[in-house]
Amino acid sequence: MAELKEARVPDIGGHGDVPVIELLVKPGDTVAKDQGLVTLESDKATMEVPSPFAGVIKELKVKLGDTVAEGALVAVIEATGAEAPADPVAAATAAPPVPAPAPVAPVAMVESGAPVPSRAPVAEPGQLGIPPMRFEADAVLPAKVPYASPAVRLYARELGVDLLQVTGSGRGGRIGKEDVQAFVKGALSGGVALPAAGVGGGLSLIPWPKVDFAKFGEIESTPLSRIQKISGANLARNWAMIPHVTQFDDADITELEDLRAALNQENAKAIAAGKAGKVTMLAFLIKACVTALQKYPTFNASLDGDNLVLKKYFHIGFAADTPNGLVVPVLRDADQKGVVEIAREMGELAALARDGKLKPEQMQGGCFTISSLGGIGGTAFTPIINAPEVAILGVSKSETKPVWNGEKFKPRLILPLSLSYDHRVIDGAAAARFTSYLGQLLADLRRAML
Incomplete structure (x- = not known):
C-alpha cells in the first residue's frame, strides 16, 4: 500500500528565512524523484527543493511568499513504486529514525506577545570580528526588546544597526533582514545616523536631496532587483567600514596571450563539441594570483576582532555579470588545479550564475576575489573589497602599447591591474610588492613553478 511521506527543505547553506518565490507543483500532481517542488531565493541565488521520492502530491505545506529554513516541511507526498514499502512493518523498518527535538531554550516575550527564541551561547563578539555592544539594563526590558x-540581531550588529531604530514589516512588527537593509539604505541616502559601536562614532550625513524628477521631463521608475538591493547594502557597508586603498600596475601578457590562443587552437574540436572549456585570461590570472597569495599570505587572510586569520586554503571568487546583477561564484582549491581545469570549472559556475542556479555554498568561503572588466573596456577602476576578505584584484582591458626594451620600442600587450586592499591589514609597500610579483608571473608563468 502507498505511504504518506514528508518532503522537507534540504541543506541550503545555513540560510534562514528564505522566501518561496515559485510553486512548481500542486496537489494531485505526480512527481518523479528529484523533481522540483518549489523554488527558493536566497541572498544571491535561486534553488529548487527536490522531491526525495516519486509519488503524488497530497498536500503543499507552503505558499508563495512564505519563508522557510532547512528542515521545513514543504509537501506531503503519497509515495509510489519502489519508494512505498509493501506493508506497514516494512514502512516502519524503512523509515529513518526521527531525531529527538532539540531542547527549547527559554524565550523572552516582546510587546506583541510573540516569543523570541534565545540564542545558544556563542563566542565573545570581539572574537568574531563583531563590535561589542554596550550593555544597558533598561534596554533589555521586555517592552523594549x-x-x-537571533540571526537578524547578529546581522544588524555586523552592520552597526540599532534595531530599536528599525521598523519591522513582518507580522506583529517582526524585523527581518530586508528591514535592516532598508534602514542602512536610508542611512546612506537619507541622512539617518548609523551608530558604529566600537569604532568611535557613526555616519553623520546630510539628508539625500528630494527631487521631483518628473517636472523636468519624462521618466520611468523601475524597482531594483533583489540582488541589487542586497548587494547595495553589503557594498555600502564594505566601502564605509573598510579603509580602501587601490594600487595600480601593469602586466606584460604578450607571451601569455600567445599561449592562451595556442591552447584554444589545439583544443578547438573538443571545445566545439563541448568536451573542453575555452581557456580565458582569467583562468591564468587565478593561477597566478594563487602563487602570489602563497608568497604573500597576508593577502589570503581575514580580520577576526584583534586577530588576523591566515588561511591555508585558496578559494578564489570571480565576479560574474548576470541579467539580475553581479554575483561572485567561488572556485575552490585553485592551488590544486591546472589552468585548463580552472577554465572548465569557471565556465560551469558562470553558466549557473547566469541561470540563477548557484547554490549558497558555491558563493561562500572565498579568500580573494578577481573582478575582470577586460571583455568590456576601461583602463583602471577601484573595486570594493568583498568582506571579510582583505583584498580584491580588478582587471581592465588589455591594450597593445610601445615598450622600450633598452634598444628600441616594441609592441607589447599590456594588462592594467587595480588592487584594492584593506589598509588596516596591508600597507602600501606590501601592495606594491604583490602587484609587481603578480606582473612578473603573468609575464612568464614559469615563475609559478619556482
Whole structure:
C-alpha cells in the first residue's frame, strides 16, 4: 500500500528565512524523484527543493511568499513504486529514525506577545570580528526588546544597526533582514545616523536631496532587483567600514596571450563539441594570483576582532555579470588545479550564475576575489573589497602599447591591474610588492613553478 511521506527543505547553506518565490507543483500532481517542488531565493541565488521520492502530491505545506529554513516541511507526498514499502512493518523498518527535538531554550516575550527564541551561547563578539555592544539594563526590558530573530540581531550588529531604530514589516512588527537593509539604505541616502559601536562614532550625513524628477521631463521608475538591493547594502557597508586603498600596475601578457590562443587552437574540436572549456585570461590570472597569495599570505587572510586569520586554503571568487546583477561564484582549491581545469570549472559556475542556479555554498568561503572588466573596456577602476576578505584584484582591458626594451620600442600587450586592499591589514609597500610579483608571473608563468 502507498505511504504518506514528508518532503522537507534540504541543506541550503545555513540560510534562514528564505522566501518561496515559485510553486512548481500542486496537489494531485505526480512527481518523479528529484523533481522540483518549489523554488527558493536566497541572498544571491535561486534553488529548487527536490522531491526525495516519486509519488503524488497530497498536500503543499507552503505558499508563495512564505519563508522557510532547512528542515521545513514543504509537501506531503503519497509515495509510489519502489519508494512505498509493501506493508506497514516494512514502512516502519524503512523509515529513518526521527531525531529527538532539540531542547527549547527559554524565550523572552516582546510587546506583541510573540516569543523570541534565545540564542545558544556563542563566542565573545570581539572574537568574531563583531563590535561589542554596550550593555544597558533598561534596554533589555521586555517592552523594549526589538522583535527579531537571533540571526537578524547578529546581522544588524555586523552592520552597526540599532534595531530599536528599525521598523519591522513582518507580522506583529517582526524585523527581518530586508528591514535592516532598508534602514542602512536610508542611512546612506537619507541622512539617518548609523551608530558604529566600537569604532568611535557613526555616519553623520546630510539628508539625500528630494527631487521631483518628473517636472523636468519624462521618466520611468523601475524597482531594483533583489540582488541589487542586497548587494547595495553589503557594498555600502564594505566601502564605509573598510579603509580602501587601490594600487595600480601593469602586466606584460604578450607571451601569455600567445599561449592562451595556442591552447584554444589545439583544443578547438573538443571545445566545439563541448568536451573542453575555452581557456580565458582569467583562468591564468587565478593561477597566478594563487602563487602570489602563497608568497604573500597576508593577502589570503581575514580580520577576526584583534586577530588576523591566515588561511591555508585558496578559494578564489570571480565576479560574474548576470541579467539580475553581479554575483561572485567561488572556485575552490585553485592551488590544486591546472589552468585548463580552472577554465572548465569557471565556465560551469558562470553558466549557473547566469541561470540563477548557484547554490549558497558555491558563493561562500572565498579568500580573494578577481573582478575582470577586460571583455568590456576601461583602463583602471577601484573595486570594493568583498568582506571579510582583505583584498580584491580588478582587471581592465588589455591594450597593445610601445615598450622600450633598452634598444628600441616594441609592441607589447599590456594588462592594467587595480588592487584594492584593506589598509588596516596591508600597507602600501606590501601592495606594491604583490602587484609587481603578480606582473612578473603573468609575464612568464614559469615563475609559478619556482
